[in-house]
Amino acid sequence: MNAAPEVAQPLRAAMEASPLRAAADDTAMSSARIADWRDYFALTKPRVMFLVVYTGLAGLIAAPVAVHPVIAFTAILCIAVAGGAAGAFNQWYEADLDALMKRTSKRPLPGGRLDRNAAFGFAMVLAVGSVSVMALTVNLVAAAILLAAILFYVFIYTVWLKRRTPQNIVIGGAAGAFPPMIGWAAATGDVTALPLLMFAIIFLWTPPHFWALALFVESDYDRAGVPMLPVTHGLAETRRQVLVYTLPLLAASLAPWMLGLAGVIYGLVATALGAVFLTLAVAVWRNRAETAAGMAPEKRLFAFSILYLFVLFGALAVDRMILA
């Protein structure tokens, strides 16, 4: 696991090009020691992986085809492992940024508990393994979307966008929106309107969710030089953007019901959740606080946004099971 495959060398060379990383790398490498399995587990961003698994499972359950439980389990396992691979690549590439932010400075790489080469090898094994198993045991369509999701997260979000534009999480958010499509494709072998709408919901949910967090941890991103919207455009514009993205999110969340792809259970849940989301987004928009202490509306919206996605996708899965 320590030695990266030869085919990975050009990839590594390209990703090593970041000018910011040298100092943090030296620190991390010099103090690296035999890592605990928990360090490898932390590298996979388990909390993010949970969300990925949940939305992937929702896509699989919402599909109109019954899948053998063993194949369904394998598909979800591959989605989880691929999510872990993407998280590990992200932490491998961003060790220098993570070292500068309080929230991430204790991670295995900036904390010096894990060697960078080992982290890269671990990420490669997870990525190649998850895509290969998905292709061999589930189907090629699901495997292709899984591969696209990993590549999108690593290259489009982590390498290209995150350090360059405040729109990083808008476009990069698409990477996190793939799992329901993969779950659906694992069951059906294709992608139709409903999985695309599920993709759109997560895609439009990401900006208000992430910017609410970025508002009350702004100083951290500022210190790391990450062009997060509150740093580049100020708090007022960020709050306006939170509200702006909430409106299409609500439209996308109601679309499955409006188009007859989901029933009344989903419709009622989506309407109620959307009303609360909009109320909280308006409260954020009206807030004028400059410090984290006065940002209760932002903290409320961030917390609710997580609940929102879980309940919304849960309702969709239940609704589709009843319809079936």
Place this chain on the structure above:
Amino acid sequence: MTPEDEELAARRKSRNLVLGGILLALAVLFYAITVVRMQ
């Protein structure tokens, strides 16, 4: 054996045990997939 060596050995042992468990689980999973695919 110094305390550092002992800690190192303990880490290595726990890591190997977890890796062994993962390999065993994968073997069971591939067996189950094979059975399902043969049906």
